[in-house]
Amino acid sequence: MKKIFYAFTLLIFVQINVTAQVSIKGKVSDNYGEPLFGASVLISKTNGTTTDFEGDYKLTEITPGNYVLKVTYIGYKSQEIKIKIAHNNLVLNFNLTPSSEQLQEVEITGRKEKSYKNNVTFAATKTATAIKDIPQAVSYVTKEVFADQQAYRVNDIVKNISGVNMYSYYDDFTFRGFRSGDTYINGLRVVGLFGPEPLLANIERVEVIKGPASAMFGNSIPGGVMNRVTKKPLSHENKAINFTLGSFNTLRTTADFTGPLNEKETLLYRMNLAYENSDSFRNLQEFKSYVIAPSISFLPTSKTRINFDLVITNFDGKLDRGQPIFGATSGSDIYATPISFAIGQTNDYHKSDVVYSTISLNHQFSDKLSFNTSYMKYLFDEDLQEHRTSNQFAIDGTGASIPTLMGMMVIKRQGQTIADNLSSYFVYKEKTGGLAHKIVAGFDYNQQQSPIGNAQSMARGYRLQGGGASTSASDFANFQLDNNGNPTPNVPHFNLQNPTYSVAQLSDYIFNVSPTAPTKYFTYGAYLQDQIKWKQFQLLLGGRQEYYNDVVNYDQTNEEITTQHKFLPRIGLVYSATQNINLYGTYTESFQPQGVASLNNPQAGGPFDPVNAFMYETGAKGEFFNKKLSANLALYFIENNNILVNANDANNPDLLIQRGQEQSKGIELDVNGKILPNLSITANYAYNEAIITESDNPAEVGARKENAPLHQGGVFGKYTFINGELKGIGITLGSNFVGERVTRVSTLQLPSYMVVDAGVSYKVDKFNIRFLVNNIGNKTHWVGGYSYTRLYPGKPRNYLLSVGYTF
Template sequence: MKINIRLLFTALSLFSSIAYAQTTLKGTVIDENDEPLTGANVILSPTKGTTTDFDGNYSITNIIEGSYTVKVSFLGFKSQSKTIKISGQDTITVNFSLTESNQQLQAVEITGRLKKSYKNDVSFAATKTATAIKDIPQAVSYVTKEVFADQQAYTINDIVKNISGVSQFSYYDDFVLRGFRSGDFYINGLRVLDLFGPNQLLANFERVEVVKGPASATFGNASPGGIMNRVTKKPLTEDRKAINFTLGSFNTLRTTADFTGPINEKKTLLYRLNLAYENSDSFRNLQEFKSYMIAPSISFLPSDKTSVNFDLVISNYDGKLDRGQPIFGATAGTDLNSTPISFAIGQTNDFQKTDVVYSTLSLNHQFSDKLSFNTSYIKSLIEEDLQEHVTSNQFAIDGNGDPIPTLMGLNFSQRQKKTTADNITSYFVYKNNTKNLDHKIVVGFDYNQEKQPIGKAQSRAQGYLLQGGGTSSKLSELDNFLRDEDGNPIPNVPHFDLENPTYRIARTSDYIISDRTRNASKYYTYGFYIQDQINWNKFQFLLGGRQEYYVDIVDYEQLDEKTTTQNKFLPRLGIVYSATKDINVYGTYTESFEPQRASNINNPLAGGPFDPESAFMIETGAKGEFFNNRLAANIAVYYIQNNNILIDANNVENPDLLRQRGQEESKGFELDINGRILPNFSLTANYAYNETIISESDVVEEIGRQKENAPKHQGGFFGKYTFNRGQLDGIGLSLGTNFVSERNTFEETLKLPSYTIMDAGVSYNIDKFNIRFLIKNFFDKTHWVGGYRYTRLFPGAPRNYLLSVGYTF
């Protein structure tokens, strides 16, 4: 028995010595300039791995004896491998110095971005080829998913404050770019249906980028202020998984998940799956919101010459359409605080339900080192079911027809519709050298169509009751309006009392409702284009032209079908000069063209005919990279002239009436900064000065006036500093602010005041957990992000907080 105990003790001692004879591998990864590389992948074959910290350090523990290969990789650098032998050491140190890779960028964005930074290096949308932002002769601003995470941003409206020259016009997907309103919607450089009402979720986006100024030579008809492009997350060649849970003010509950990696050992089949869910209220009365999103993506890389990607995004939005805050009318003054910012018009049984599907298929094939083919197709579908009580944009009237500034006129609407859109772009890229010139020639064809099939229907109740039955909104029929006991006209839909609001389940059966059917319609454009990017010594030239055709059909496939056809040639010229290794200067000339829709042209009540909208821009600027390319800074100076702008005439007697302004001019300068100053200090900052005035108009009083919702000054910054040593190791502090100067509205006497708001937060990283706490609008500043008239303003949120917990594995 004693022998057995001795043998057991000896065996345990031997096992213990082997178990504890394990080694720690550590080291540092730097670049050619001895700067640490943060987030580099360090793999110890076959199964162990880690990433470097802010100082470029890594550590892998519990390594048993044997021979191993250590491989280090980092996007934009050549991978490096070293063989090591572990034979009983406590610690072994292996350092790496990586050199930048000259590997050619993928031709289209099929596999995802590995970098984790506020800085983005490449845009595919601006030139239809993978081009360094520094080499694009036009301002391109962006916000990356790393900024989304640190600002706890969930929708597009949460992040536009990070982009110079871009501000909200309303709560919808509705923005002002360099002074011009734009609701155009692009995903991965392809136009899709705009989403009216719900604000698009960010969970499946890699970044949001804005190509500033007219971009019609690339995208066809487009706003003169620019286009906003959403770039979806693509599959990665490495495994990454993350989940995040958020709670906050206004009963906010959110969760997101992001899974990606290879499906097979050869890494020729990659996947990504993004999920999101939200259930929240609002600081606004009656507003509640539920949404979910499912977004799978698959990339197939059968060879080094061919790559295919498929994206699917399924979203559902269930809430109410927030039409903004009404305030007392002009006769009571212009006090924005006459009603609280929480004040919303509507009734309890209002709703808006929207289903959205986007599906994208992309292919890239490399025939040779010189010739490649690219094609992308996106299908989008939106179904909407809406019931709402909405302002009539007019105050109630008394028996004399004078407005009552504390009673708001209401309309009631029901709407069901389904809209589909298809967009395909196909182009060849040919690279060639002629003496001292390097050419990258793009020749392609785009086709985009939008269909509204038979079935769209809308019912509406509005106006005042007439003595002989029926309703009317025309003041010319005032004497025929049915009166109450006080002699005031009786509305079809009860007025909304701004002093004593009442929210109820509206008895819509009491209204006189008129049905309005909409026949099917179809709108399509197609264009042929050619572009040459030329490199010569320190110069780069971009020469392009596009011939675009626009076909608009109303009463589609009906006996009285009407077709409107327009066409336009659109040039693009640009030059870039490499002033130093780090700084490029550029100049550009571009044009835009937006045809008037046939529904306006052929509407006899609209007041046409109307000329198409056209614009041109001259821009110059500089783009630089600093702190060993960790930080990007761009500055732009521009002038835009826009002609034939069609706007609502705001005519009470004829709500369909439109009018056309002759000309608007926009000029200003912008600054964007993104990236890292220190390895543990990230920063995004922007400033824009913009003067957009109405230079020609049939309304003399408008001339020289700053355009609606176009601030002269706006900007801000957001920075995050993370402690990476000592007792505060892993703690991050963030601080941000943004400001917007005074803005005009459509009411000459109503202005939106300037504001500055601040956000502050703290975060903590421990192992694979990340905890973030952020207070938005820290000083509880009352402000308005946009507005139309007294009847419809859009206040910003008061002080609120968000707390999130994330885990990566």
């Protein structure tokens, strides 16, 4: 009887407690009454929610008591109110006002906004600055676009950036007509990867600072700098996993966990994981990779913030050197071979490991003075074995080309490259009269080295009668001849009409073994910058003194150092024409030293002067639809001098020549954000005329630069149904086009193309299902290319299906 009484009492207590729980609901809007989608509403550390497309929120199962209700939204001032909950449900609405306050000087904690639009960049000025207030074009792609386009690599998302297109399959792009392989992560220069396409699993956004950026980054190309910003910890708990399958036997999985590690929220974490195992539409190609990327942020006081990142990435596949086609003369059919056609052998491989770690510190001495420093250690290990084209066709007994037989070479390479990067600077804010100053004074140091032990062996050319092999046309008379009277190749030719793939016997080849001498380069620079604000005007003045030192035979008795240096100015002006539109103009310069291998190689034909460039740019930046949509318009002129190119001398493959001058001018437009609460869009267009204006070869003057289309652009949008029976269903539609491009061979031009992508998604509760079809029309196209022997076709029609869960 006593047990029954206790059970009955407990049942009454539970019933009273349940009925006592109440709820709070309401709407979060801006001061214009527009709903804010994705605003955070918190009543305790464990009870919170976000607003829906209509700005509505609801908190349930709240026990009566005293609470503090807090509402936050990126770019707006937070609101807190004290409430007392009795036994009645509450309705509380909030109107948030915009805030110009920057959350942090360096990116220590993560970006909370969930949009195609990004408001702030840290790389363009070394401080947290609104993109609208920077007197230079800055384009970007956010992780929200990555997700909706199911993009997995950087190469998948450059189509969303005006004036940027792929040059090849590698980490290799054209910016405003100028080729670059430079790589920056969180504003720090790292090793440019050759082959592995960088993954996006741990990337928050990709930014491109257009035009010369040497005043901030030191030596760089004039077209622009691509910066990849890694994901940082968030102060609220969030966990997400995603599984993807698709064409070409694609299997992928990703996980993203973040949140506080202690009650005071002074220790935050983030863990990103990814794995892929897939084939390709290209013969022999495959991708096996994984990413492990933990990140910790420590916020011991309101004045000190520390972040630590570690990223471990592994690539295991083959190096795709592109598609060859028949013929090497004008009129050859670019469609002569299928886009799946690749040259190589079954036992080729390309393995690489990338490990890098970063530690960043931000300390606020006072409201006026802060100190920021970041250090990155970056290691790249490579193990390569490949059969690849020698970039020319086989020759017969008369020296004429045989367009159906491809000349081949074999490369075996093992080695490591190490990079260290340190960036330290002070930020001082002061007012003098009606002028507000933000002064940045800093010092950067970067070094990259290839230690002892790196080595490469190569087999190529034709067998010589006295033994050995040669690639020089001057040895033609001494080549061994086969039964048909043709020169005998060191590595068998690849038959384009009857291709065969097998396990090649490398012992049959004559290798030229060449241990790589240890090398090192280090560069450092001191810079001073002042962002001055007066009424509607913002003036940016900056200058950097850069020193570049290239070392060969590093740490050996015959060590040699070559030093190049330059002062790099930067000036820009922003005028706030209206509350939503800024006009700007800028002048800046770039500096790109010649590589020491070119300078000190007697066969290269040097010495050579450094590459230097300058740019004039003007434009407008605006925010529309209640600041949910940004639009950037830029007009520019760039002049680049002293460019090194290969002389294409058959008797000396290493010979280089210095092209006098190149110019690039054009107009760009980027649009990102929301037109409606349930309609997101990213769009871009670029007109770029990049031509050779001075050259020792008169035939080159006036010619277009390689892989630099005159027109390119695209649009991608997502519409989500928020009411009715279709609620939760999203429709995505996109298209991108690239105009005709010339290659390194004057007789070869890549055709223009336009591809269309479409997809559908369904979000229900915590599940998100996405289905996407890329290149619906199955358009045959090429994203880049060098010559008839190395073209880079785009993917044919393919699909991706993913299932994600957030908890």
